Amino acid sequence: MGIKMKLTALAISILVISGCSNANSQSEEEMDHSKISDEEMDHSMMDMDGDMMEGHMSHDEVVSLNDSTGENELKIPSMLERDDEEGVVYTVRAQKGKTEIFDGIETTTYGYNGSFLGPMLRLEKGETVKIRTINELDENTTFHWHGLDVPADADGGPHDVIKPGEEKIIEFEVSQEAATLWFHPHPEGITAEQVYNGLAGLLYIEDDNSKSLGLPSDYGKNDIPLIFQDKLFDDEKQLNFIAAMNDDGTIGDTLLVNGTLNPKLTVDKEKVRLRLLNGSNARNFTFKLNTGDSFVQIATDGGFLNEPVVLKEVTLAPSERAEIIVDFSQMNSENDLALVNEDGSILLPFEVSNQSGAVSTIPGEMNDFSLTEEEMELPVTKKVELFGMMDQVTINGKKFDSERIDFTQQQGVTEVWEIYNKPDEMGGMIHPFHIHGTQFKIISRNGEAPPENERGWKDSISIEPDERVKIAVKFNNKGVYMFHCHILEHEDNGMMGQVKVE
Numbered sequence: 001m002g003i004k005m006k007l008t009a010l011a012i013s014i015l016v017i018s019g020c021s022n023a024n025s026q027s028e029e030e031m032d033h034s035k036i037s038d039e040e041m042d043h044s045m046m047d048m049d050g051d052m053m054e055g056h057m058s059h060d061e062v063v064s065l066n067d068s069t070g071e072n073e074l075k076i077p078s079m080l081e082r083d084d085e086e087g088v089v090y091t092v093r094a095q096k097g098k099t100e101i102f103d104g105i106e107t108t109t110y111g112y113n114g115s116f117l118g119p120m121l122r123l124e125k126g127e128t129v130k131i132r133t134i135n136e137l138d139e140n141t142t143f144h145w146h147g148l149d150v151p152a153d154a155d156g157g158p159h160d161v162i163k164p165g166e167e168k169i170i171e172f173e174v175s176q177e178a179a180t181l182w183f184h185p186h187p188e189g190i191t192a193e194q195v196y197n198g199l200a201g202l203l204y205i206e207d208d209n210s211k212s213l214g215l216p217s218d219y220g221k222n223d224i225p226l227i228f229q230d231k232l233f234d235d236e237k238q239l240n241f242i243a244a245m246n247d248d249g250t251i252g253d254t255l256l257v258n259g260t261l262n263p264k265l266t267v268d269k270e271k272v273r274l275r276l277l278n279g280s281n282a283r284n285f286t287f288k289l290n291t292g293d294s295f296v297q298i299a300t301d302g303g304f305l306n307e308p309v310v311l312k313e314v315t316l317a318p319s320e321r322a323e324i325i326v327d328f329s330q331m332n333s334e335n336d337l338a339l340v341n342e343d344g345s346i347l348l349p350f351e352v353s354n355q356s357g358a359v360s361t362i363p364g365e366m367n368d369f370s371l372t373e374e375e376m377e378l379p380v381t382k383k384v385e386l387f388g389m390m391d392q393v394t395i396n397g398k399k400f401d402s403e404r405i406d407f408t409q410q411q412g413v414t415e416v417w418e419i420y421n422k423p424d425e426m427g428g429m430i431h432p433f434h435i436h437g438t439q440f441k442i443i444s445r446n447g448e449a450p451p452e453n454e455r456g457w458k459d460s461i462s463i464e465p466d467e468r469v470k471i472a473v474k475f476n477n478k479g480v481y482m483f484h485c486h487i488l489e490h491e492d493n494g495m496m497g498q499v500k501v502e
């Protein structure tokens, strides 16, 4: 971060403190808020008055994460078994329970088919699936299948409330390609709390392609699910959401990976596939190896990239996924290897065993994703403006109203949505934008082609302040779907709209 940008951040904080909101008087260069990270903004604000500015609590990155000490082996979610019923039936129960996250201490948590988080649900493209969803909580919930291309009545948005003690069977055909998706609750106004308390699970889709690529696919061995979540525990080691809650996204100092405190992952000397999910309420993660070595990304939110992309780091906003492959074949246990965050904090130490694992090669061609000339030239027909902070967040100047349809779109017709993250006098903040019931294609970010690792199916996109993105959106099913900010507190505060597909 250069001095100029620091000064810019300072200039903005002075601007704010002096109560001047006429940001137009700033030069264009100074107005380039997108280059100022939230951290810079907050630090400069803290420098000025020694504390957070009133009414504007921290964004993410302000509370740093504690390093994982690596004393606990990573837990791997169990794979959900099919029920013994006609048709393909899975049962998913939302429950409350107690979990030993800290040694000898019981923490009250929520989970699916267990006390914390959920099992991994593995579906095959082409199969018709029935899922029985049961609410065993003492509050309303919904079961939302994030990234799944399903009819709206199976999507589990805020309209699909399941009351305590009630259940619902949904049925759909798995129509999309192999991907790492997930599921979580989506009840109006209380999504953040329920996810924070532990309701989240993984949903894998496999298909002929994914099974023929020869990628590491031994679940829990060289194909590892990784749900990253930050939490703030109180003195009794409980998750007190009301106390921890921040309207701009609840941020914690304690990292849990698959619900494991201080996790480490033991791997053989082989290529290992890591399916990264940012399951946090609000925190962004930038994943990299502490050695500075590169890895390859093979998949986005909704499927394989056409070719592996070599990277040194990958950033995921809440709800985004990336599948990456790390090559441990030349590593040994003397290497102090770990997955770390942008600031170097240790997220997941690796222990490399002496065993040589499977020899796998990463194919050069993995998919046939394409963004056509025709799609790129379509006019913008839906405009979305994300704005605000705290409980003042809006989309196109409005807050969510379950009775209001914001957009209509024809089933099977591709439209270009332009999403603009409008800065405020504070600079603004990143909003991860998610659309239900579809996977979309990124056409451009500020007029430029997206980076190589975003040239694949996406259901969420991280948008910087003052950034304008164009995406090609097509719905294959009908009904009313949500689009919203995936900072869950923003969603609960009304940063959400509805599109009706006809």
Ligand SMILES: [Cu+2]
Residues within 6 Å of the ligand: 393, 430, 431, 432, 485, 486, 487, 490, 495
């Ligand atoms: Cu937001």
